[in-house]
Amino acid sequence: MSKKEIAALQYVSSGQRIQEHLDQIADFLAAGGRWVQLRLKEVSTADYLAAGKTARALCDQYQAQLIINDQIELAQAVAADGLHLGRSDMPLEEARAILGPDFILGGTANSWEDIEEVYLAGADYIGLGPFRFTPTKKKLSPILGMKGYRERLQQLERKGWEIPIVGIGGIKLADIDGLLRTGLHGVALSGLINQTTDKKTLVKEIYQLLEMAPSGYK
Numbered sequence: 001m002s003k004k005e006i007a008a009l010q011y012v013s014s015g016q017r018i019q020e021h022l023d024q025i026a027d028f029l030a031a032g033g034r035w036v037q038l039r040l041k042e043v044s045t046a047d048y049l050a051a052g053k054t055a056r057a058l059c060d061q062y063q064a065q066l067i068i069n070d071q072i073e074l075a076q077a078v079a080a081d082g083l084h085l086g087r088s089d090m091p092l093e094e095a096r097a098i099l100g101p102d103f104i105l106g107g108t109a110n111s112w113e114d115i116e117e118v119y120l121a122g123a124d125y126i127g128l129g130p131f132r133f134t135p136t137k138k139k140l141s142p143i144l145g146m147k148g149y150r151e152r153l154q155q156l157e158r159k160g161w162e163i164p165i166v167g168i169g170g171i172k173l174a175d176i177d178g179l180l181r182t183g184l185h186g187v188a189l190s191g192l193i194n195q196t197t198d199k200k201t202l203v204k205e206i207y208q209l210l211e212m213a214p215s216g217y218k
Contacts, residue, residue: 004104006125006164007035007065008186008210009203011193018043018051024194025055029062031199032207037084037188039069052078067106072098082106084127087114092121106166110141112155119163127188128152130169131179134191144169146178153183176206180213 011028013021018040025036038055040048048071056078059066067082068075072095075083082104085092092107099105106125107118118126132143144152149167156165164185171179171187179187187206196202 004102004124006104006166006185008166008213009033009206010035010037010067010166010186010188012037012069012168012188012190013039013055014190014194018047022051022054022058026058027199028193028203029058029064031203033193033203034062034064035067036064037067037069039084045071045074048074049077052080056080065104067104075099075103082124084108092118092123096122110144112152115152115156115165119161123163125164125166125185127166127168128184129167129188131167131175132170134170140169146182149179149182149184157183173202173205176209177212180209183214186210 011033013025013036015021015024021038021040028036036055036059038052040051052068052074056066065081067084068078068080069084070086070089072083072090083095083099084106085095086108092105096105104124106127107121107123108127109115109118110129115126115128128149130140130143131145133140153165166186166188167179167184168188171189172192176187193199193202
């Protein structure tokens with residue numbers, strides 16, 4: 001997987017404790033996942049840095065990509081492959097100027113206006129959501145549902161804009177086929193991965209769905 005390739009199956013870490021994040025990351029990678037976003041909130045810089053270094057080592061072990069959520073200095077310090085910025089984080093243009101053209105840069109979007117802003121700012125991919133309610137986010141944007149994804153992907157097509165769009169937010173296994181048929185590049189998952197006791201089988205099933213999608217597995 002080259003540096004700018006965007007995985008169709010992305011894992012976003014979650015948990016009550018830092019070690020819980022790291023354990024889930026290790027399990028996802030062992031199950032065959034190859035893209036991890038470390039997303040820690042309300043932790044010290046020192047703790048985030050330590051967790052980032054551990055996550056980097058785990059990703060290196062499995063030849064996987066590591067994306068850091070929000071913290072640009074941390075992303076640089078742990079030699080992450082990319083940075084994901086929310087709508088209230090640092091402007092994407094500013095991050096790109098600091099990180100350079102080779103760093104993977106992702107942005108969060110909910111509305112069409114968000115998509116325009118993230119696309120024009122030069123992001124490499126967009127996390128679009130939420131699909132449905134999810135407890136992993138404290139301040140949740142309006143729910144999109146299948147209809148919302150179809151509408152936004154159709155708007156992108158009319159514009160002639162090409163950028164990987166990844167669905168996120170409360171996605172279940174039974175949702176993935178329908179979501180991919182809207183034109184999504186892939187899905188970003190957290191709870192679905194965390195809650196299963198057989199991650200290897202689940203990850204295999206998701207990859208099979210991605211392979212059968214209209215655009216095929218990336």
